[in-house]
Amino acid sequence: MAPSLHLSISEHLRHHVVVGDYQPGDQLPSEHQLMQEFGVSRTTIRRAIANLVNQGLVTAHQGKGVFVSEQHKVAYSLSSPLVFLEDDMARQGIPLVVTLLEAGVVSVPDTARHLVMASANPVQAAMLQEAQVYMQKKRLDINNRPGALDYTYLSPALSPLLDAAPLDRMHHMVFPLLEQQGIAISRIEAILECTHADPDICHHLEVPLGHPLIVYRHTAYTTENQPVAYGETISRGDRFCYSLTIPR
Amino acid sequence: MAPSLHLSISEHLRHHVVVGDYQPGDQLPSEHQLMQEFGVSRTTIRRAIANLVNQGLVTAHQGKGVFVSEQHKVAYSLSSPLVFLEDDMARQGIPLVVTLLEAGVVSVPDTARHLVMASANPVQAAMLQEAQVYMQKKRLDINNRPGALDYTYLSPALSPLLDAAPLDRMHHMVFPLLEQQGIAISRIEAILECTHADPDICHHLEVPLGHPLIVYRHTAYTTENQPVAYGETISRGDRFCYSLTIPR
DNA sequence: AAGGCTCACTTGTTATAACAAGTTACACTT
DNA sequence: AAGTGTAACTTGTTATAACAAGTGAGCCTT
Structure with missing residues (x-):
């Protein structure tokens, strides 16, 4: 019943967003950095980020990076x-x-x-x-x-x-x-x-x-x-x- | 601008659901069968199915298969x-x-x-x-x-x-x-x-x-x-x- | 016949790899 | 100085592989 890795990482990142470690507009660490930080493959990191994107907490831009959404406070309200x-x-x-x-x-x-x-x-x-x-x-x-x-x-x-x-x-x-x-x-x-x-x-x-x-x-x-x-x-x-x- | 493969396949499957080829409760072909039918890898098939699951059109059950949702007509994507x-x-x-x-x-x-x-x-x-x-x-x-x-x-x-x-x-x-x-x-x-x-x-x-x-x-x-x-x-x-x- | 076991099937998760494509900065050419 | 091009980043897509875990049918033992 233990949560899967990508969900744990997703929760971990979301916590930083909700708590305020990541401000709206901030760029998340790159996939490569997150791979090293959590010691998992790119697959897992990408699934975790896809999770956050689905929830509207972050937005990904090819070639640039992943950024915390401006309105993440209301984005949260939308998913629940x-x-x-x-x-x-x-x-x-x-x-x-x-x-x-x-x-x-x-x-x-x-x-x-x-x-x-x-x-x-x-x-x-x-x-x-x-x-x-x-x-x-x-x-x-x-x-x-x-x-x-x-x-x-x-x-x-x-x-x-x-x-x-x-x-x-x-x-x-x-x-x-x-x-x-x-x-x-x-x-x-x-x-x-x-x-x-x-x-x-x-x-x-x-x-x-x-x-x-x-x-x-x-x-x-x-x-x-x-x-x-x-x-x-x-x-x-x-x-x-x-x-x-x-x-x- | 060409849509990615997994999106095309997702649309293709959804079309079958909407048109009625797949009735609510029906089981979708297994991942292996879909791999052969579309000639793509399991990665792509799984992403296409994940797409449908996110939209609430189908439900996946480990060990059993993927089934068309009962309420797929009223499952709206909340994100837009x-x-x-x-x-x-x-x-x-x-x-x-x-x-x-x-x-x-x-x-x-x-x-x-x-x-x-x-x-x-x-x-x-x-x-x-x-x-x-x-x-x-x-x-x-x-x-x-x-x-x-x-x-x-x-x-x-x-x-x-x-x-x-x-x-x-x-x-x-x-x-x-x-x-x-x-x-x-x-x-x-x-x-x-x-x-x-x-x-x-x-x-x-x-x-x-x-x-x-x-x-x-x-x-x-x-x-x-x-x-x-x-x-x-x-x-x-x-x-x-x-x-x-x-x-x- | 009842129960338990195994096996073949399903989806779930993760790793590794390669290439495509968008972005940016820096050096180089004009 | 202006523009060009390349190189080094970023995320996007797909393929292959292996193992975990849930399911169900069928066989086999009791």
């Missing part, structure tokens, strides 16, 4: 929309005020099942149909008015870990907490759509009936392709939703 | 939302029927100005407030019903190039055409929000007044950080919008 929805808003100066409205054990709503059914994997579907740890959170916008509702469902497989991290500490930033406890999210499937506000939502978001809303549904999978978290975020659609910078 | 909005839909077999409704020279709407203001660069703001080449396009969905409206504004700096490529040839795929003429788009800022349908939109999209709509606004910047294109895409929000698989 979970961060974009939680972490990144705070990073953009939008205060993230979250209230935990409800928590308990329930079953997943039909919308989630639909999402899983699309992948046509009976095992996964069965897993998500089981009882889940459930959280409902309200998020305030800049004006301290209700901005979004968050529904999070965690797989029962996570129960032992959840005991170690009680629910009241999970009132925000679920994914970082999961990763901190060794649960690696490798893939996320997301669907974005737009609906009217039903009476229940109206109450929480303080909008009139039928108000336009953006619904963001996502399922997070581990490296073993097991769905461990499903979430819905319902935001008011009439105001700023999100902005991102996309490196090509 | 412009492609997702134009090129990629066609590539995935979703017919891209576009009608050019109107074209001319106008000034940018206030929404665009707001987008530029957010980046707090007066030079950029001034540039986008000038008169622009303007295009309005209607896009049909799978059922040949109106699916989205497209508004594209091109910077006056592009005028000489636009003469070479007349507007009637730009009825779709604006970005590829720009790149073809040497204009490199390095960054895109995008905002996503949700509104009601106003009477004008109702007419084109054939929806009742007040119908929920998703608005996707984007500004494209060159490598010199100059905004050269602004676009709005207004889609019906009540139906499937997009779904993506995000590799971490």
Whole structure:
């Protein structure tokens, strides 16, 4: 289960970028230098760099070198929309005020099942149909008015870990907490759509009936392709939703 | 300018998937078979397949084989939302029927100005407030019903190039055409929000007044950080919008 | 028949090698 | 001084090779 070499090196280089050892615009050591530094072949170095390029952290130019992207801070948010929805808003100066409205054990709503059914994997579907740890959170916008509702469902497989991290500490930033406890999210499937506000939502978001809303549904999978978290975020659609910078 | 081998092979395989020669769940020929079929080394075949895996079209299982993904129709490449909005839909077999409704020279709407203001660069703001080449396009969905409206504004700096490529040839795929003429788009800022349908939109999209709509606004910047294109895409929000698989 | 073993198949990872192609600096020619 | 050309870098592409690791069928033992 040990990570492969090129992934380790990729992580190592990314760490330097995130920490700030490499500033935006800086040139990475050449492939030859990295080969000597890590004592591996060019194949491995190139795969590690290809990994970073795919994530948008660096850009390679034939004949010149590999350079740290200018907007790597938002590039990171692009490769992980979970961060974009939680972490990144705070990073953009939008205060993230979250209230935990409800928590308990329930079953997943039909919308989630639909999402899983699309992948046509009976095992996964069965897993998500089981009882889940459930959280409902309200998020305030800049004006301290209700901005979004968050529904999070965690797989029962996570129960032992959840005991170690009680629910009241999970009132925000679920994914970082999961990763901190060794649960690696490798893939996320997301669907974005737009609906009217039903009476229940109206109450929480303080909008009139039928108000336009953006619904963001996502399922997070581990490296073993097991769905461990499903979430819905319902935001008011009439105001700023999100902005991102996309490196090509 | 000839595409590299592994990209050609990747395109070739993807074509089979999109056309339907390979059904979801089908197993691709093994690496060894593909090596013989295309007469290339395993390196090249593996890079071509890695390409497809990155795009979410296929899934590889060690010891078993490579299989066509179940959800390949909704797997978008996240690294380029412009492609997702134009090129990629066609590539995935979703017919891209576009009608050019109107074209001319106008000034940018206030929404665009707001987008530029957010980046707090007066030079950029001034540039986008000038008169622009303007295009309005209607896009049909799978059922040949109106699916989205497209508004594209091109910077006056592009005028000489636009003469070479007349507007009637730009009825779709604006970005590829720009790149073809040497204009490199390095960054895109995008905002996503949700509104009601106003009477004008109702007419084109054939929806009742007040119908929920998703608005996707984007500004494209060159490598010199100059905004050269602004676009709005207004889609019906009540139906499937997009779904993506995000590799971490 | 049940269980375990081996073997042939698959993809995964890494190493080595050679050439292509873009960039840059420096020396050399004009 | 201006331009040219070469040489030494860089990344890009492909080939060959070897071994690791997961899978499954079939044989073989019990």
